[in-house]
Amino acid sequence: RWSSDADIDLLTIDGASGGTGMSPWRMMTEWGIPSIYLHSMAFELSERLAKSGKRVPDLAFAGGFSSEDHVFKALALGAPYCKAVCMGRALMIPGMVGKNTEKWLRDEDGGLPATVSKFGFTKEEIFMNYEVLKVKYGSEIDNLPLGAIGLFNVVDKIKVGLQQLMAGSRNWEVGYISRDDLFSLTEECTQITGIKYVMDAYRQEALEIIDA
Known part of the structure; x- marks a missing residue:
């Protein structure tokens, strides 16, 4: 009221x-x-x-x-x-996983854990929508933090x-x-x-x- x-x-x-x-x-x-x-x-x-x-x-x-x-x-x-x-939390978790993946791909914190490497060893392989964003943003994709890409992935999954x-x-x-x-x-x-x-x-x- x-x-x-x-x-x-x-x-x-x-x-x-x-x-x-x-x-x-x-x-x-x-x-x-x-x-x-x-x-x-x-x-x-x-x-x-x-x-x-x-x-x-x-x-x-x-x-x-x-x-x-x-x-x-x-x-x-x-x-x-x-x-x-x-x-x-549902959106923060994939954002944090994306952020951590960015570190692991730089061989920080022990590199990619098995729970992630089973999906691939590059950001293109790990993130389902990486190529979609690459088409949209071109070379600017390299400036997007992987935390943001992880967040985009889960939002797109919910949308579809x-x-x-x-x-x-x-x-x-x-x-x-x-x-x-x-x-x-x-x-x-x-x-x-x-x-x-x-x-x-x-x-x-x-x-x-x-x-x-």
């Missing part, structure tokens, strides 16, 4: 777990309201605010997200109010995965993703989120087809 009254553009709601990786471990794993509870609560309050005629600011959900299916489910759970998904999920669910734009794209696997989840239980999702439509 305060965000609505203040006419802010975007409100980020960060659930547990999550964090940047620099917070105390107990804080990242034990503190706060679990994301699915907090984000379900955010949707419920946004609905209440909208029905009262108040403006609902755009929402961004955060809290332990790391992959494209997480992004899809978060956008669907908070639809139509959730417009973005935030990530911390999200596109595939959207295509499979026939959502041709992010704005079309809705709560109807989800169902709950447990009755407890239905109670918390308001998302239909798997045995009830699209049940009426199925019965209408059977009975026609």
Whole structure:
């Protein structure tokens, strides 16, 4: 309500777990309201605010997200109010791995470990999208830190995965993703989120087809 009254553009709601990786471990794993509870609560309050005629600011959900299916489910759970998904450690880790790989390729810190060398021995072999960036930036690719290239790789992976999920669910734009794209696997989840239980999702439509 305060965000609505203040006419802010975007409100980020960060659930547990999550964090940047620099917070105390107990804080990242034990503190706060679990994301699915907090984000379900955010949707419920946004609905209440909208029905009262108040403006609902755009929402961004955060809290332990790391992959494209997480992004899809978060956008669907908070639809139509959730417009973005935030990530911390999920994006920092590949950035740090890229930074370390740059050192290892210079034979620092003992050189490439086996966990990396199994993918290749050059930056072109190790980083999936290196050639894509080389086509785009030409010789400037040599000035890009490998940490940035590692970050680009994971973001591109999430982008392509999200596109595939959207295509499979026939959502041709992010704005079309809705709560109807989800169902709950447990009755407890239905109670918390308001998302239909798997045995009830699209049940009426199925019965209408059977009975026609």
